[in-house]
Amino acid sequence: MKSPLTLYQEHLGRGELAYQVSDGRPVFFPRVAAPGTGSTDLAWKVSKGEGAVYATTVAHYKGEPPLNIALIELDEGFRMMSRVEDIPAESVRIGMRVRLRVLPASEGRAALPVFVPVRP
């Protein structure tokens, strides 16, 4: 058996953002049992990777450029923490449409799902 985290990270390794569905409802973070029901009937799905910024902040670490941290609402109906890249951290706006970009694993860090703005 593989853990939910291992399966999630294996998807990310292939450039995919995976989530689960149980009784027709999206489940994220991935689990061994569905919240509310305890159902172990959890199907893995791959997100289209499109969504909108739900909330945003800019962390100011000493000696580093400002770092965006955002909650992204995916179109499939689940929410996750991530960041929006390609634009200044403070330019990220709630409601902004974004698209997934998976950063490959490096130096002991697992692959990372970040987002970039969808250019109209």
Next chain:
Amino acid sequence: MSNAVSIAVAGVAESDLGQVAAGMSPVDLMAQATVRALDDCGLKLSDVDGIFCASAQVRFGPMVLAEYLGIQPKVFDGTQIGGASFMSHLAHARAALEAGLCDVALIAYGSTQRSVSRSSASPPDFNPYETPFRPMMPASAYALSASRHMHLYGTTREQLAEVAVAARQWALLNPVAWEKEPLSIEQVLQSRVVSWPLTVRDCCLVVDGGGAMIVTRSDRAKTLRRPPVHVLGIGEALGHNSISNMPDLTVTAARESGRQAFARAGLAPRDVKMLSLYDAFTITPILFLEDLGFCAKGEGGPFVAGGAIAPGGRLAVNTNGGGLSYCHPGMYGLLAMIEAVRQVRGECGPRQVPGCDVALAHGNGGVLSSQCTVLFGSAATH
């Protein structure tokens, strides 16, 4: 009013606060506050037969404190839900006291996070779905909530700053408050940004401190040294754990804890003369004023504007100066309750709220995660 809850706070005390003596441990502070709280009510250590405690630095609180105090408690509880733990302890102490499982309950807290640094006092849990994005926890979680509140309701940074300025004005009336200098809205806005929209002045203090509370059944409390402060109602609620899983970032489980507390007390917000609202960050009192029913959702910003929760304002909030300006050792809930108890006793000197017969203390833990509400009342309200 309601007689449903028949317990009362008999004694309260703070430990040393701010920057404590070198080498003091969190349990030293719990014990120091305990003997002071016992002295406050006139009970002896040997009367204590229930121990309730928590600290981010002590994994097995009740064991450690019972050993230190030399007590074999009949009842013990180390519920750890962050800053709201102590309101939860009070709820569990009430159940134990009402069931006759113990007679005198001690609730205690101690933290040396300033002395040992916050990162070693309470290292954040690793969350594989959040930590890689390097949120500055817990500030970034509260900042995310604030961003959403600003977006949906037009709440401004100035309105957030009002909360910090009001806390500072109250703190200047409290001789044991950490902060001693006035603060302006302009100064809050121009302070170093920690996690936008929150500046360092929107964030609670990082200091040492602790406290203790002695709770008994109301009939016994009436025979003791201090006027009993009755526990009229308590509500406890858990929302989520991580900020990614908070269903709506502008609505907290305080709605549920407040509903429970008011229902059990048979009271409404209009009956409350003073509030201790856990102010980990300036957004939190705004959320709790809304969720506890003191104003409508989204109106918290305008509600606090114009010095409305400062001394002389329309509603007395965090009269000790709060976690923002008085003391925030990491889990502030017990200190929030102590101030509410003292206001009901009428012993707060220059910051006393006149005729404070009902006070509300609200605790928050994690990242807007655990929410617990307590209504305290004078003998007249019991």
